[in-house]
Amino acid sequence: xxxxxxxxxxxxxxxxxxxxxxxxxxxxxxxxxxxxxxxxxxxxxxxxxxxxxxxxxxxxxxxxxxxxxxxxxxxxxxxxxxxxxxxxxxxxxxxxxxxxxxxxxxxxxxxxxxxxxxxxxxxxxxxxxxxxxxxxxxxxxxxxxxxxxxxxxxxxxxxxxxxxxxxxxxxxxxxxxxxxxxxxxxxxxxxxxxxxxxxxxxxxxxxxxxxxxxxxxxxxxxxxxxxxxxxxxxxxxxxxxxxxxxxxxxxxxxxxxxxxxxxxxxxxxxxxxxxxxxxxxxxxxxxxxxxxxxxxxxxxxxxxxxxxxxxxxxxxxxxxxxxxxxxxxxxxxxxxxxxxxxxxx
Amino acid sequence: xxxxxxxxxxxxxxxxxxxxxxxxxxxxxxxxxxxxxxxxxxxxxxxxxxxxxxxxxxxxxxxxxxxxxxxxxxxxxxxxxxxxxxxxxxxxxxxxxxxxxxxx
Ligand SMILES: Cc1cc2nc3c(=O)[nH]c(=O)nc-3n(C[C@H](O)[C@H](O)[C@H](O)COP(=O)(O)OP(=O)(O)OC[C@H]3O[C@@H](n4cnc5c(N)ncnc54)[C@H](O)[C@@H]3O)c2cc1C
Ligand code: FES
Numbered sequence: 001x002x003x004x005x006x007x008x009x010x011x012x013x014x015x016x017x018x019x020x021x022x023x024x025x026x027x028x029x030x031x032x033x034x035x036x037x038x039x040x041x042x043x044x045x046x047x048x049x050x051x052x053x054x055x056x057x058x059x060x061x062x063x064x065x066x067x068x069x070x071x072x073x074x075x076x077x078x079x080x081x082x083x084x085x086x087x088x089x090x091x092x093x094x095x096x097x098x099x100x101x102x103x104x105x106x107x108x109x110x111x112x113x114x115x116x117x118x119x120x121x122x123x124x125x126x127x128x129x130x131x132x133x134x135x136x137x138x139x140x141x142x143x144x145x146x147x148x149x150x151x152x153x154x155x156x157x158x159x160x161x162x163x164x165x166x167x168x169x170x171x172x173x174x175x176x177x178x179x180x181x182x183x184x185x186x187x188x189x190x191x192x193x194x195x196x197x198x199x200x201x202x203x204x205x206x207x208x209x210x211x212x213x214x215x216x217x218x219x220x221x222x223x224x225x226x227x228x229x230x231x232x233x234x235x236x237x238x239x240x241x242x243x244x245x246x247x248x249x250x251x252x253x254x255x256x257x258x259x260x261x262x263x264x265x266x267x268x269x270x271x272x273x274x275x276x277x278x279x280x281x282x283x284x285x286x287x288x289x290x291x292x293x294x295x296x297x298x299x300x301x302x303x304x305x306x307x308x309x310x311x312x313x314x315x316x317x318x319x320x321x322x323x324x325x326x327x328x329x330x331x332x333x334x335x336x337x338x339x340x341x342x343x344x345x
Numbered sequence: 346x347x348x349x350x351x352x353x354x355x356x357x358x359x360x361x362x363x364x365x366x367x368x369x370x371x372x373x374x375x376x377x378x379x380x381x382x383x384x385x386x387x388x389x390x391x392x393x394x395x396x397x398x399x400x401x402x403x404x405x406x407x408x409x410x411x412x413x414x415x416x417x418x419x420x421x422x423x424x425x426x427x428x429x430x431x432x433x434x435x436x437x438x439x440x441x442x443x444x445x446x447x448x449x
């Protein structure tokens with residue numbers, strides 16, 4: 001197999017929540033380029049995943065903005081520095097390579113290399129919720145999947161999808177053409193999904209191309225990881241439903257994930273750092289935002305912003321060892337303003 | 346006032362509750378295992394409880410947002426509620442509920 005050459009950059013940021021996004025700006029002011037990786041399909045972390053439409057009142061100077069608005073503004077602020085986003089990818093490995101640089105690998109096969117890695121992983125990776133059905137783990141990866149990466153894998157299968165949101169409906173609609181049979185099990189007749197997908201699903205059931213089961217999954221049946229069917233708890237009792245593939249879509253939950261195996265010191269699932277540099281137990285690896293821990297830590301967005309600024313200055317010498325870092329204000333520095341594209345008009 | 350919460354090992358806990366707080370906060374602050382990941386924003390369904398029958402009818406009805414979010418909970422029953430959407434009031438003195446199963 002051919003060795004893949006990693007893409008080189010100045011800083012790799014693990015997590016594109018508000019703090020990772022602001023780090024792009026602070027590093028950008030120091031003329032450092034960033035790549036960001038997030039398992040979510042869009043930037044914003046908790047702000048866009050958990051409270052996109054809810055107001056935040058404690059961002060300095062912004063009396064009121066929603067999680068989505070804050071994310072949009074952070075993206076706009078970082079835009080002059082052209083950050084590269086790798087969304088829907090999870091960082092699975094962090095190791096030192098032969099150049100003494102850090103190398104990051106994602107579950108999607110992306111390979112990046114940089115002198116500095118910033119872990120801005122917040123409450124951890126947003127990962128699919130695994131329903132607490134007895135023995136479900138015996139079937140994971142063979143018959144039970146929480147995401148679809150390759151539709152072909154499900155060709156000719158008897159597929160059952162569980163849930164009533166966008167993911168559940170989208171996948172019923174998309175997998176219908178490859179499946180032998182496809183069904184959706186949901187606890188009520190109301191779907192919390194885009195009207196278009198709901199209509200498409202309803203017409204598919206009318207045409208007999210997909211089946212709707214009103215109920216919930218109560219038990220799994222099969223052997224050696226191969227599912228043969230499920231027990232559905234429906235209004236008038238339990239029924240057995242054939243299926244060899246089950247795709248549960250019940251939303252996401254935050255889990256520390258692979259960060260636990262990066263070889264960093266951890267304290268109750270948080271990464272201890274010093275409060276001058278926000279560096280971890282490994283040189284060149286920094287941790288900012290909700291994921292870090294130090295005496296007096298407050299899990300607030302504004303704390304993460306402060307940490308991003310100090311981290312950037314501490315990280316600079318690793319990337320530009322021969323350059324002297326000058327402290328400048330955006331208000332008065334023409335260098336910084338040029339970098340921000342302000343004098344270019 | 347007091348509420349009685351049965352945990353997943355079937356042990357009942359008597360908790361002191363204050364008017365105006367979310368029931369989820371009382372359960373979480375007592376150290377019982379509700380993740381309450383979204384902090385009460387009705388965005389995670391990890392504060393799911395089964396309300397004891399008689400008490401269910403005493404609650405103000407769940408709004409559409411809560412019903413939608415219950416879709417993300419597991420083993421939803423007729424007495425299911427998201428405890429972050431229940432605001433404590435005197436009328437709930439003696440309230441009883443059980444923690445619903447948790448996601449991994
Ligand atoms: C309901 C609610 C209300 C809140 N209100 C406020 C408020 O009013 N004011 C305030 O200051 N704070 C508030 N917070 C807290 C605030 O949301 C967090 O402090 C903030 O989101 C932390 O930002 P972060 O960038 O550190 O992490 P996060 O926002 O958690 O983002 C981290 C990102 O990293 C990703 N990630 C983690 N590990 C990996 C990996 N291995 N590979 C790929 N991606 C990974 C995650 O998927 C996630 O997207 C609130 C939080 C909640 C839940
Ligand atoms: S705490 Fe998240 S829905 Fe109740």
